[in-house]
Amino acid sequence: MMLVDIAKIKTRPGTWLDFSFTDKLDAAACGYDDFRIVGDVVAEGRITSLDDGSFTADLRYTANVEQCCSRCGKRFCQPAAGMLQARFSTSPQEDADGEEECHLILHEQADLAPVILQEIGFRLPMQPLCRQDCRGLCPTCGADLNEGCCSCTTEQIDPRWEKLKNLSFEDD
Ligand SMILES: [Zn+2]
Ligand SMILES: [Zn+2]
Numbered sequence: 001m002m003l004v005d006i007a008k009i010k011t012r013p014g015t016w017l018d019f020s021f022t023d024k025l026d027a028a029a030c031g032y033d034d035f036r037i038v039g040d041v042v043a044e045g046r047i048t049s050l051d052d053g054s055f056t057a058d059l060r061y062t063a064n065v066e067q068c069c070s071r072c073g074k075r076f077c078q079p080a081a082g083m084l085q086a087r088f089s090t091s092p093q094e095d096a097d098g099e100e101e102c103h104l105i106l107h108e109q110a111d112l113a114p115v116i117l118q119e120i121g122f123r124l125p126m127q128p129l130c131r132q133d134c135r136g137l138c139p140t141c142g143a144d145l146n147e148g149c150c151s152c153t154t155e156q157i158d159p160r161w162e163k164l165k166n167l168s169f170e171d172d
Contacts, residue, residue, distance in 0.1 A: 002043060002112035004057070006105060009049040010090070016048040021112070025063070030117045035124055038064040038077055043112055047088070054102065055088040061116050070127040071136035072144055082123060086115040 002021045009015040021043045027036055045059025062081040069076055087102045088110045103115060135145035143150035 002041075002116070003109040004047050004112065005108060006047065006049070006055060006088075006090075006110055007108045009047070009055075010108065011049075013049050013051045013053075016046050018044075018046050019059075019112075020044045025113050025117055027117055027121075030114055032117060032121050034067065035121065036066040037117075037120075038066050041116060043116060047110060053090070055105070055110060057086045057088060057110060057112065057115070059084060059112065059116075061119075063116075063120060065120060065124065067124065067128040069130035069134055071129060071134045072146060073137065074130050074144070076128075076130040078128075080120050080123065082119060084115065084119045086112075 002019075002023055002025070004017060004019050006017070009017055022040045024039070025037045025041045027033075041061060041063040043059050043061040045057060047055050047057040049055055060081070060083045062079065064077050065080045066075055066077045068074070087100055088105050089102045090105045090108070092104055103110070105111075130146075137143065138145055138150045138152050140152040141150050143152075
């Protein structure tokens, strides 16, 4: 959980709270099924009370993100780090002009977990690769070509076919 209690700054525009969290975040529970957070997420930043009664959070985060390689299907982990800014409000915004997304504060607690997960998900590559030169799977036998060549790729010729190979079709 990454909840910031905004009670102290709520009615005092221009004031802020600094926060620092180290905790696990459950991506699946927030609706993300294409990645998983491994270990702790570290988030540090500041939430500031604004004149219009809303809040802005600025933070930097680091996390380890697990994805499936789009070529070989293996799960792999990569560090993710970034900065983000998010707005929070204690009252549901009427979608005025759809400008900036505003996150709802419940029980005077701004929840940073969904904004961090959203940012991590947004920055992930569409086609993740376990490594840049991942060789993927053999389309014929499904062998992981990172672990060596399969028999399909070495073009082994069965001795019984050797004769056929040497046949020439002169009638053609
Ligand atoms: Zn791969
Ligand atoms: Zn193969």
